Amino acid sequence: MRSTTYVKAINAALAEAMRADPDVVVIGEDVAEGGPYTATAGLAEEFGVERVLNTPISESAVCGVAVGAAQSGLRPVVEIMFIDFITLALDQLVNQAAKAHFMSGGQLRVPLVLRTQGGAGQRGAAQHSQSLESWLTHIPGLKVVMPSRAVDAGGLLASAIADPNPVVFIENKALYFTREDVPDDREPIPIGRAHTLRAGDDVTIVALSRMAGEALAASERLAQEGIEAEVIDPRTLVPLDLEAIVESVRRTNRLVVAHEAVEHGGFGAEVAAAVQAAAFDDLDAQIERVGAPFTPIPLSPPLEDAWLPGSADVCAAARATLGR
Amino acid sequence: MAETGTALGGDEALRLLRTMWRIRLFEERVGRLKRADEVHGLIHLSVGQEAVAAGVCGRLRADDPVYSGHRAHGHAIAKGAPLERVLAELMGRSDGLCRGLGGSMHLVDVEHGLMGATGVVGGNVPLALGSALAARAAGSDRVAVVFFGDGAVQAGHWGESVNLAALWELPLVLVCENNGFAEFTPRSAHTKVERVSDVVAPYGLTRETVDGNDVVAVRESFGGFLAAAREGRGPMLLECLTHRLRGHYEGDPALYREALSKAEWQEKDPILRLQRHGAEAGWFGEADVAAAERDAAEAVEEAVRFARESPFPPEQLLAELTYAS
Numbered sequence: 001m002r003s004t005t006y007v008k009a010i011n012a013a014l015a016e017a018m019r020a021d022p023d024v025v026v027i028g029e030d031v032a033e034g035g036p037y038t039a040t041a042g043l044a045e046e047f048g049v050e051r052v053l054n055t056p057i058s059e060s061a062v063c064g065v066a067v068g069a070a071q072s073g074l075r076p077v078v079e080i081m082f083i084d085f086i087t088l089a090l091d092q093l094v095n096q097a098a099k100a101h102f103m104s105g106g107q108l109r110v111p112l113v114l115r116t117q118g119g120a121g122q123r124g125a126a127q128h129s130q131s132l133e134s135w136l137t138h139i140p141g142l143k144v145v146m147p148s149r150a151v152d153a154g155g156l157l158a159s160a161i162a163d164p165n166p167v168v169f170i171e172n173k174a175l176y177f178t179r180e181d182v183p184d185d186r187e188p189i190p191i192g193r194a195h196t197l198r199a200g201d202d203v204t205i206v207a208l209s210r211m212a213g214e215a216l217a218a219s220e221r222l223a224q225e226g227i228e229a230e231v232i233d234p235r236t237l238v239p240l241d242l243e244a245i246v247e248s249v250r251r252t253n254r255l256v257v258a259h260e261a262v263e264h265g266g267f268g269a270e271v272a273a274a275v276q277a278a279a280f281d282d283l284d285a286q287i288e289r290v291g292a293p294f295t296p297i298p299l300s301p302p303l304e305d306a307w308l309p310g311s312a313d314v315c316a317a318a319r320a321t322l323g324r
Numbered sequence: 325m326a327e328t329g330t331a332l333g334g335d336e337a338l339r340l341l342r343t344m345w346r347i348r349l350f351e352e353r354v355g356r357l358k359r360a361d362e363v364h365g366l367i368h369l370s371v372g373q374e375a376v377a378a379g380v381c382g383r384l385r386a387d388d389p390v391y392s393g394h395r396a397h398g399h400a401i402a403k404g405a406p407l408e409r410v411l412a413e414l415m416g417r418s419d420g421l422c423r424g425l426g427g428s429m430h431l432v433d434v435e436h437g438l439m440g441a442t443g444v445v446g447g448n449v450p451l452a453l454g455s456a457l458a459a460r461a462a463g464s465d466r467v468a469v470v471f472f473g474d475g476a477v478q479a480g481h482w483g484e485s486v487n488l489a490a491l492w493e494l495p496l497v498l499v500c501e502n503n504g505f506a507e508f509t510p511r512s513a514h515t516k517v518e519r520v521s522d523v524v525a526p527y528g529l530t531r532e533t534v535d536g537n538d539v540v541a542v543r544e545s546f547g548g549f550l551a552a553a554r555e556g557r558g559p560m561l562l563e564c565l566t567h568r569l570r571g572h573y574e575g576d577p578a579l580y581r582e583a584l585s586k587a588e589w590q591e592k593d594p595i596l597r598l599q600r601h602g603a604e605a606g607w608f609g610e611a612d613v614a615a616a617e618r619d620a621a622e623a624v625e626e627a628v629r630f631a632r633e634s635p636f637p638p639e640q641l642l643a644e645l646t647y648a649s
Contacts, residue, residue: 025461050461056491061450061484068454068468071439072389074461076454091481095444096451102645104432105423108440109648140646164648 002184006147007176009154010039010115014077016186017161018047021075024161027053027066028079028115035079037117037176063089063114067097067166070112075161083118083170084127090135097166098141113160117171119210119260121308124173126296131261133208136168137237137270143167143191144237148212150180152235155189163191172210172260194241196248200228203254203318206245206271207233211258211290211309218314229318237267245271246278253284254321258314263291288317332540337598337607338616340382340539344374344595345620347398350407353624354397354414358574362632363414365427366443370398372537372569375594376501377402379542380469380562383550389439389455391448391470394429395501395568396441399471404436407623408630417634424637425645446476449485449498456494456558467553468496475506477520489559490527496559497549498524501536503568508580521563529561536564537594540601567592 004012017024026040026047032054034041044052055062059080066078080086086093093114100108120129136144143165147153153171160167197212198219207215212233219229230248234240249255255275257268268289276287290313298304332340351369358367370377373395381402384390392399400410405421413420414428421433429443439455442448452470459466476482477500489496500520504511517523521531530549534541542564549560569589571578590596602608 023461053492056484056487058484058488060481061453061488064448064450064481064485065454065457065488068391068439068448068451068456069458069461070454071451072455072458074454074458091444091447092450095447096442100440101648103422103426103430104434104440105421105425106645106648107422107432107434143647 001181003179004150004182005177005179006150006153006171007037007039009150009182010157010171011041012186013154013157014040014043015046017158018043018051023073024075024077025051025053025069026077026079027055027062029055029057029081031079036081037173039115040079059085059088060092063092064096066112066114067092067100067110070110071100071108075111077113077115077161080114080116082128083116083132084130086116086132093142093166093168094139098139101165102141109164110166111164112166113157113169114166115169115171117173119172119174120297120304121174123299123301123304125299129297131259133170133237134261134265134267137267141166142238144170145191145235146170146209146237147235148175148209148233151182152189152195152233154182154186156191156235158186158188159191162188167191170209174210189235191236192239192241194232194234194244196230196232196244198229198231200230201252202228203256203321204230204232204245204248204252205256205258205314205318207231207314208237208259208267211260211314214309214311215258215314217311218318221311221315222318227318227322240274242274242278246275249275249279250282253282255283256288256290256314256317256321258290258309258317260309261291262294263289264294266291285321285323288320290314290317332543332607334607337602338612340378340543341595341598341602341608341613342616342620343378343382343402344539344598345616346407346623347374347377347401348595349620349624350401350411350627351397353628354411355570355574363428364416365429366394367414367428367574368395368572369570369574370395372594373501373503373566374398375539375542376499376536376564376566379539380499380546382543383547384437384469386437388437388466389452389468390437391439391452391468392431392441393445393472393476394441394443395473396429396431400431400433400438400441403433403438405431405433405438408627411627412631412634415631416636417631418637419630419634423641425641446472446479446482449476449482452496453485453489453494456496457492459495465554466495467550467558469499470496471499471501473506474500474502474504474511474520475514477523478514486524486527486529490529493556494559495553495556497546497553498559498561499546500561500563501566502563503566505568505572505581507572519563521561524561529559531561531563533563533565536566537592537597539594539598
């Protein structure tokens, strides 16, 4: 085992993919300088600015360039610095990247990774803190990956780069610098497989990205109350490992779905609907969702802290499924 | 094929004429098929704009990537896509270029270098940049070409793309078909800048505005740009002033403009112009001209027969082609 961080795992996975395949290129604003969180630090020095391409602040064109390059033999990893700015690139992502393989009758492929990051808690206010993953899960043709740990971030990024489809890889800025022990050998982690972070028999908690850590913290608290929670990180939202979630719910008979995104219209609704359709008879309680309130994200620190879903919300939801 | 400003020879002139007739008669036939509900979806015809497609694509190699917009049939045909597979695609049939899943606005024929048309105005201009980037990264002298109308120029992604293409000096030729109308409204209602070639001036792009109904002029100017782009001196912009004879889409009553008189159109018609020019220059004779039209008509009817016989695609294609494996 060795100690690393989430952002270092991403950086290492990028470097490794670029060493292994000369067609892998990194494109984005300030990527040659390493970006604001050092995710691409050192890449330009090792691979040159021909493969680590700084761009103007032109999210739409930059994303489109990556789509065209991907259709023409390269494997671009394009960075949108904050997921809040993905709005500017959505036409390229949704209308071009996601549909090219289908609309061309299978002639075109778009082996593209779009890396971006979201998440609140750092006083970024309403335009630098959002969690917008549910929009992207609504688009057939896109894969959506959202790791919660360094080991998954590195392993899933390797798989995303190798994938023949456009993959949106959503990181969380609050996770970047937390230390974590990871195995010495970096292994790709297949897209579409959930990971059980903690075993338990009383309630299943499906938690995305930063909320996975919050769910683990909640499970420690719940254990003190005699509630053993099973915590599952789906790691990828599209395709979703529904089987792993349903298998757990059949044992625990209770489900909480937790994400930082606004609860209304969030991915938790999809998980809840899918689970009740697959395992209605196994459920002993209404499915509980944890998500942010339906408001923009405030700057003011006490207000943002109140807005941000955390382990206490997960505890309350888990208790509710048990009637406590 | 010479790329610089060589004089047009008889064989090449006849090839251009034959391409334009194929586009013209294909488009007119598609218009009739649309009224009979045999082709589906929004259909945008390029009748009147054939010289741009023929003059540009006639210069390209199969491996030069071409992108187009919603008015793409002519570009596909000029780039070498088989008529019958283009038509089968418009009819939503299995033997269509895209197995019937794309349709008129989303034609793709990778074998012939047609990398994609799009229904989003100007939406794949940045894709052409990406293709040019990939060509350069591969050490190839391929040149990417993207066709768009004057309506695309006011879109944000278009401006971003011009800046980026210039900044990265990409092997790319931007070809604007300026037919004066962005959908239903004239260019003057969209912008103060009359000439698209003036829009790119501050970026230092090599640029030119030509008579887009003169296939000889289009071929000549584009050829010069292509040769320079092959040598790494891209990007360039060629603005072709042309005329959309029909409405924005089939079924558009086009009440927003006055139709040209027959005499006016005969003066402008790119096919008639090449026929007049070719006869004067001795490039081809009357028999060649008649054969060009007749062969095109036969090829179009053969395409109709082929497409009508092609089955509709099976439903399992939807799940099969949503993701690549």
